[in-house]
Amino acid sequence: PQQPVMVEVTAILYCQEETCLYTFPVRAVPREKTAAETLADKISSWISAENEKEGSQTVRLPEHIGRTDIHWKEKTTDRSVLIVFLGFAGAACILLQEKETKKKEESKRQQQMLLDYPEIVSKLSLLLGAGMNLTLAWEKIAFDYRDKRQKQAVGIRYAYEEMLVALYEIQEGVGELQAIENYGERCGLSAYRKLASLIIQNIRKGAKEMQKLLEEEEREAFEARKARAKKAGEEAGTKLMLPMILMLILVLVILIVPAGLSLDLVG
Numbered sequence: 211p212q213q214p215v216m217v218e219v220t221a222i223l224y225c226q227e228e229t230c231l232y233t234f235p236v237r238a239v240p241r242e243k244t245a246a247e248t249l250a251d252k253i254s255s256w257i258s259a260e261n262e263k264e265g266s267q268t269v270r271l272p273e274h275i276g277r278t279d280i281h282w283k284e285k286t287t288d289r290s291v292l293i294v295f296l297g298f299a300g301a302a303c304i305l306l307q308e309k310e311t312k313k314k315e316e317s318k319r320q321q322q323m324l325l326d327y328p329e330i331v332s333k334l335s336l337l338l339g340a341g342m343n344l345t346l347a348w349e350k351i352a353f354d355y356r357d358k359r360q361k362q363a364v365g366i367r368y369a370y371e372e373m374l375v376a377l378y379e380i381q382e383g384v385g386e387l388q389a390i391e392n393y394g395e396r397c398g399l400s401a402y403r404k405l406a407s408l409i410i411q412n413i414r415k416g417a418k419e420m421q422k423l424l425e426e427e428e429r430e431a432f433e434a435r436k437a438r439a440k441k442a443g444e445e446a447g448t449k450l451m452l453p454m455i456l457m458l459i460l461v462l463v464i465l466i467v468p469a470g471l472s473l474d475l476v477g
Contacts, residue, residue: 214239249275319368320399324438326369327401328431335424344409344420345386352377372396387413401431 217238223230243251252275260269271282330351337347355370376393380386387410394406408427412420 211238211240249278252276253280322367323369323397323399324401325435326367327399327405328428328435330369330373331405331424331428331431335428338420338424344412348373348409349377369397369402401434 215238217236219234219236221232221234223232253272256272256275257269260266260271272280274280333351334344334347337350338344342350352370352373355364355367356374358364359366372393375396376389379389379392384392390406390409390413394403397403405427408420408423
């Protein structure tokens with residue numbers, strides 16, 4: 211109770227077959243509150259009284275309760291740890307996204323270079339058969355690509371771009387063998403390293419069967435290209451299975467549901 215009150219307590223005693231009823235009054239008093247609870251009650255009473263005032267748009271908070279000074283401040287939530295955590299999480303997501311983007315771009319670059327490899331080998335073989343040496347054939351292929359790029363007749367082709375870089379290195383004084391070796395390393399694919407190795411071997415030893423080697427390499431490159439195209443077609447077919455299954459389910463639903471509704475109407 212909030213205030214002392216008188217209450218009546220009834221007790222029933224049992225002993226074998228005898229029963230006695232006792233009734234007596236008891237004075238119930240509130241639990242003695244601590245100093246903090248008493249202060250909180252007084253503050254709550256003050257604020258309630260302020261809220262009940264009519265015509266006032268503000269509530270005046272007490273500065274003193276008895277001999278106790280009251281200091282007020284707005285309750286705030288410390289979110290610095292959460293903000294730091296979100297910052298680190300956001301930075302990690304950005305780094306992962308950039309890494310994934312670079313990975314996709316590199317994969318796209320390698321796929322394009324693998325597609326262009328048979329064509330480059332074929333052009334080199336054709337020009338060698340026409341009587342050019344390797345250096346002139348390389349220069350012609352690279353400059354033809356540069357002219358087409360300047361005329362916007364073709365998009366960027368990374369393998370040909372690397373051929374231009376190798377040609378510029380030679381023009382700037384880098385050794386021809388080193389420039390061709392750098393070309394194979396920049397391309398980063400075993401096929402282009404093999405091509406660079408064949409060209410270096412031809413330049414060093416003057417291999418007379420270079421055209422024959424290039425023709426064999428051309429056949430292998432086209433076979434590898436066909437195998438990759440076949441694999442890509444199989445993967446595309448596998449990816450189309452789920453949409454086809456969903457379309458089949460949709461068609462079945464379109465056919466079965468109206469039939470079921472018509473049967474219910476007939477019944």
